Amino acid sequence: MSAKKKVVVIGGGIAGIAVARNLVEKAGDLVDVTVVTKDPFYMSGPSRPLLVTGEQSYDRIVRGYEKVAEKGVKFVFGTVKSVDPAERKVSLVEAPTRAPTASELSYDYLVVAPGVVFDGSGIEGYRENWWRNTTVYEPGRVDVLKRRVWSETKGAVVVYAPKQPYRCAPAPAETAMTIYTVLKHRGVEKNFRIVHIDANDKPQPPVIADAIKARYEEAGIELVTGQEIVEIGPDYVVTSAGEKFPYTILAALEPNRAPRFVEEAGLGNRWFEVRSPQDLRHVKYDDVLAAGDVAKLPFPKNQEIAYESALFAVNNLLDDLGVGEKLSVQYAFLGWAYLGNLEGKLETESVLFGLNFNYKPPKTTKDPTPKKEYTEAKDKWEQNYLKNLFDH
Numbered sequence: 001m002s003a004k005k006k007v008v009v010i011g012g013g014i015a016g017i018a019v020a021r022n023l024v025e026k027a028g029d030l031v032d033v034t035v036v037t038k039d040p041f042y043m044s045g046p047s048r049p050l051l052v053t054g055e056q057s058y059d060r061i062v063r064g065y066e067k068v069a070e071k072g073v074k075f076v077f078g079t080v081k082s083v084d085p086a087e088r089k090v091s092l093v094e095a096p097t098r099a100p101t102a103s104e105l106s107y108d109y110l111v112v113a114p115g116v117v118f119d120g121s122g123i124e125g126y127r128e129n130w131w132r133n134t135t136v137y138e139p140g141r142v143d144v145l146k147r148r149v150w151s152e153t154k155g156a157v158v159v160y161a162p163k164q165p166y167r168c169a170p171a172p173a174e175t176a177m178t179i180y181t182v183l184k185h186r187g188v189e190k191n192f193r194i195v196h197i198d199a200n201d202k203p204q205p206p207v208i209a210d211a212i213k214a215r216y217e218e219a220g221i222e223l224v225t226g227q228e229i230v231e232i233g234p235d236y237v238v239t240s241a242g243e244k245f246p247y248t249i250l251a252a253l254e255p256n257r258a259p260r261f262v263e264e265a266g267l268g269n270r271w272f273e274v275r276s277p278q279d280l281r282h283v284k285y286d287d288v289l290a291a292g293d294v295a296k297l298p299f300p301k302n303q304e305i306a307y308e309s310a311l312f313a314v315n316n317l318l319d320d321l322g323v324g325e326k327l328s329v330q331y332a333f334l335g336w337a338y339l340g341n342l343e344g345k346l347e348t349e350s351v352l353f354g355l356n357f358n359y360k361p362p363k364t365t366k367d368p369t370p371k372k373e374y375t376e377a378k379d380k381w382e383q384n385y386l387k388n389l390f391d392h
């Protein structure tokens with residue numbers, strides 16, 4: 001029997017674990033799968049905005065890799081520094097606090113699934129003032145946001161969405177409405193001006209832009225579209241139109257891109273260049289594939305698309321391995337956007353939206369009336385993902 005093919009997966013997130021688990025399940029006797037990832041745990045993204053209202057807690061969204069390892073997937077913890085597609089090698093450095101069990105890995109197939117990097121380096125003043133910024137995107141920064149929103153009594157809030165593509169289209173609007181809800185709950189909302197600056201021509205995703213605008217009107221949130229933040233000062237931001245907005249609380253999502261090693265390995269400029277949404281191989285290298293947010297796809301960057309792209313990547317590998325039976329997958333999703341609570345109750349209401357990319361133009365689904373049940377549905381959906389990928 002010929003030796004098993006060595007498959008290295010970069011990133012132990014939604015896409016990386018979906019690839020690793022499915023590949024071991026479908027072709028475990030043909031492949032040896034190693035996931036290289038930064039931390040010995042994973043933290044889910046979608047419900048992080050609810051950490052601000054206190055409706056979510058870390059213990060519900062953090063998972064370890066024990067069960068995945070039990071399935072036969074190998075793990076190396078460290079930060080991938082570089083990929084050499086010509087030599088088929090991945091190099092990594094320590095990601096404190098865990099020593100990697102290898103500093104270099106060779107592969108027959110590489111799946112690149114490290115998600116995104118938040119990059120504010122193109123914004124003037126970011127280097128000096130980054131610490132004044134918060135977002136719902138990262139543990140630590142979301143806690144700073146929470147403390148500020150729960151303690152400050154007056155001021156100006158600026159929320160910012162960079163140009164698409166960025167991870168999770170509605171998250172900036174979710175941030176604005178979550179902040180409003182807490183301020184209203186505390187009875188201080190009238191002492192705050194809340195401005196959402198969006199580099200896109202409408203709040204994202206476009207399918208629920210009207211629902212977001214309607215909610216903003218009721219909450220008195222100002223919306224500024226088509227302007228990028230080009231400067232962050234100590235207490236103000238400046239936009240590409242030259243407008244200056246003061247802030248006491250800043251929640252600006254930095255522009256997103258693939259980790260630097262992708263560009264340095266010649267795998268793409270801002271994003272990993274795939275052949276097509278269904279063929280996740282690199283345009284030049286047959287043995288290097290992408291999955292998840294890192295891939296340049298004509299779709300929004302979210303968990304469902306990340307997961308579906310991972311299954312397509314597995315099918316590409318199964319093809320190569322000569323496995324006939326493929327995974328059933330298509331690009332379509334249902335999502336929920338948290339739109340806060342206008343009465344200030346700490347019971348977030350959400351709207352429903354969906355896109356099915358099997359149709360041209362994509363078929364849309366939506367219920368623009370915010371409901372508590374949709375927040376509960378989103379929680380079930382997120383917990384199911386964690387259960388299916390990490391808990392058994």
Ligand SMILES: Cc1cc2nc3c(=O)[nH]c(=O)nc-3n(C[C@H](O)[C@H](O)[C@H](O)COP(=O)(O)OP(=O)(O)OC[C@H]3O[C@@H](n4cnc5c(N)ncnc54)[C@H](O)[C@@H]3O)c2cc1C
Pocket residue numbers: 010011012013014015016036037038039042044045046047048049078079080081113114115116136137138167168171259291292293294301302303304306335336
């Ligand atoms: C605040 C927030 C809200 C969101 N809301 C929604 C939502 O409502 N609906 C929805 O569908 N999606 C939502 N998302 C998006 C969703 O979480 C992502 O689309 C999904 O996680 C993408 O999967 P991925 O595998 O590409 O990346 P990730 O799940 O981020 O996994 C990437 C993994 O790679 C690791 N890694 C990165 N770089 C390296 C490196 N150099 N070396 C080693 N390891 C590395 C990371 O540590 C991580 O474990 C949200 C995300 C956030 C943060």
